[in-house]
Amino acid sequence: MFRAHVGDDPVDQLKFMADQGFTALEDNGRRNRPVAEQESIARAMQKLGLEMSVFVATAGFNDVTFASDKPEARAAISKDTRDAVEVARRVGARWCTVVPGRYDLRLAWDYQTVLVIEDLKRCAEIRECVGLVMVLEPLNTVRDHPGMFLTRIPQAYLICRAVGSLSCKILFDIYYQQITEGDLIPNIDRAWAEIAYSSRGRSIRAAKSRPQARSTTATASNTFMPRATHHRHETQRVSPRQRGRTSGDHGLRGEQSPLTTNTV
Numbered sequence: 658m659f660r661a662h663v664g665d666d667p668v669d670q671l672k673f674m675a676d677q678g679f680t681a682l683e684d685n686g687r688r689n690r691p692v693a694e695q696e697s698i699a700r701a702m703q704k705l706g707l708e709m710s711v712f713v714a715t716a717g718f719n720d721v722t723f724a725s726d727k728p729e730a731r732a733a734i735s736k737d738t739r740d741a742v743e744v745a746r747r748v749g750a751r752w753c754t755v756v757p758g759r760y761d762l763r764l765a766w767d768y769q770t771v772l773v774i775e776d777l778k779r780c781a782e783i784r785e786c787v788g789l790v791m792v793l794e795p796l797n798t799v800r801d802h803p804g805m806f807l808t809r810i811p812q813a814y815l816i817c818r819a820v821g822s823l824s825c826k827i828l829f830d831i832y833y834q835q836i837t838e839g840d841l842i843p844n845i846d847r848a849w850a851e852i853a854y855s856s857r858g859r860s861i862r863a864a865k866s867r868p869q870a871r872s873t874t875a876t877a878s879n880t881f882m883p884r885a886t887h888h889r890h891e892t893q894r895v896s897p898r899q900r901g902r903t904s905g906d907h908g909l910r911g912e913q914s915p916l917t918t919n920t921v
Contacts, residue, residue: 724761
């Protein structure tokens with residue numbers, strides 16, 4: 658992300674991030690990096706005291722995946738799930754992002770919802786064993802990702818409640834949700850028990866239409882508030898209104914939200 662400052666070496670970039678005060682890294686493409694590079698980055702992050710936040714485990718933007726009943730779709734999901742577990746072990750990650758793909762134009766919506774829930778239950782069973790939390794990210798279909806199955810927080814809440822696992826929670830991306838449905842604080846309050854991770858401060862996206870702002874937003878493009886932990890480390894939760902803090906704070910009592918930079 659900081660090639661203009663320190664060059665292409667990812668370890669040098671990590672050192673620069675730490676020097677600038679970042680405490681965590683969201684590396685969406687971590688799973689696709691060579692294993693040796695994953696391990697090198699993980700060692701550097703541990704040495705620098707940087708926390709690994711989310712990486713993308715599954716993101717089907719072009720195909721019907723979780724909403725499909727085709728055997729090949731389920732096989733691909735299973736492979737992605739097991740690969741994500743290996744990546745998490747390798748890099749010390751506790752969260753991974755799942756985008757459940759597109760919806761099927763030829764299948765009734767409720768049937769698709771059941772298929773998504775069943776697939777996520779199978780994924781959760783695998784991830785529970787290692788304490789890895791998959792966070793489902795609803796995306797907006799108005800501006801960025803038309804045709805996606807998962808778009809709204811109430812929809813994600815229903816699915817997570819149906820799956821019923823601490824390894825299946827919500828990624829609340831404020832950028833997407835203010836476009837899709839607005840009503841941010843009431844939705845956060847109502848879905849709070851299922852929100853494990855929040856993404857905010859994505860001003861770098863808006864800066865695309867304001868070139869003069871890019872230099873001031875590139876180093877702080879994303880922050881997050883990881884909340885849910887595995888059942889072995891469960892902590893009492895309170896809503897944003899109850900605890901009187903900003904939405905960028907950790908959802909775990911007594912902890913502060915890491916300042917996170919995003920490589921994407």
